[in-house]
Amino acid sequence: MHSDTIAVVPQTSAKKLKKRHTSTNLAGYLFISPWLIGFCFLTLWPMILSLYYSFTDYSLLNSAQWTGFDNMKEIFHDRFFYNSLKVTFTFVLFSVPIKLAVALGVAMLLSRNIRGMSVYRTLLYLPSLIGGSVAVAVLWKNIFGLDGFINNIVPWFGIAPKNWIGMPQTALSTIIILSVWQFGSAMIIFIAGLKQIPTELYEASSADGAGKIRRFFHITLPMLSPVIFFNLVMGVIGSFQTFTSAFVITNGGPMNSTQVYAVYLYQVAFGNLHMGYASALAWILLLIVAIATSINFLASKYWVYDGEGSR
Structure with a gap:
């Protein structure tokens, strides 16, 4: 029992x-x-x-017809595809580094123990919350228009007023500036990273006679490299997908100078109703972003600090 x-x-x-x-x-x-x-x-x-x-000939008005790799073959003979790639890579190569530099510089200023600093951080973070909205894009369009606010300021610096968004030479620059203006998210992450750097390193380097510039390049940047890497990867991925600002401000013009990849994809899908072709373009974009991200990860072992030197 x-x-x-x-x-x-x-x-x-x-x-x-x-x-x-x-x-x-x-x-x-x-x-x-x-x-x-x-x-x-x-x-x-x-x-x-x-x-x-992506393997069909499909529009919203007709049923899908299987065409195999015809869409992929057509993409590589499409001059607008190559133009959108050129514009997008230009946007990424300029907007991402400038945004990271501005975010890091502001983060270093806001990481000091000064009264009311939380208010300043909140105010500088606000553009990241509202910067991607249609309303801000419309406002930006008016600011850089022929009768906009910018043309009231540039004569003070000896620059003639221009239609900044109506000229192929300057239209993309206005969108890059808008992207850089939205540096708040990267700034907050940089501030968190700066607070994790041991103060003993700065004290020891000061005792050895190192100046601010030397401390920045030999302590701050190496210790902050994982955070820089994270912001870099997220910034590159986000920049490849930029759409709202380019679509609302210029709709890809003038002369396709701001026709970033997402805008061209939208025009093909909902302007020309070539959904099959647009789907193929979307998967090509996914492949491009994956390759760019992989390159960043492979290159990170040469400059990202992991506690024992480079990775």
Whole structure:
């Protein structure tokens, strides 16, 4: 009798534990179900459809007709595709480094222990919250227009007023400036990174006679390199997908000088209703972003500090 009781108790406990484990899992899935449903129906399923449509001749008015790799072949003979790549790479190469430099510079100023610093951080972070909106893009269009605010200021510096968004030579620059203006997110991350740098390093270097510039290049930048790398990767990915500012301010003009990749994709999809071709363009963009991100990760081992020197 005693041995039977010993045999039953572990079996009963195991059942209880299994039941509790199952109920815990069900509760977890229940809590994440809104995200799972949204991901499956708003992200995963559209991606699968987009991949299928990229191999078809499809518009919103007609059913899809399988064409194999015809869309991919057509892309590489499309001059507007190459133009959009040129404009997008120009935008990324200028906007991302400038934004990171501005964000780091402002972060170093705001990392000091000064009264009311939290207010300054909030004010400088606001552009990142509203900078991607249509309203700000419309405002930017008016600021850089022929009768805009900028043309009231530039004569003070001996510069003749121009239609900044109406000239191919300057239109893309206005969008780059708008992107740089939205440096708040990178700034906040830089501030957090700066606070993690041990003050003992600065004290020891000061005792050795190192100046501010030397401390910046030999302590701040190396110790901050993981944060710089994170902001760089996120900035590059975001810049390749830029759309709202270029679409609202110039709609890709003048003379396609601001026709970034996402704007061209939108024009093909909803202007020309070539959904199959637009889907192929979207997957090419995914491939480009993946390659750019991989290059950043491969190059990071030469300059990102991991606690034991470079990676």
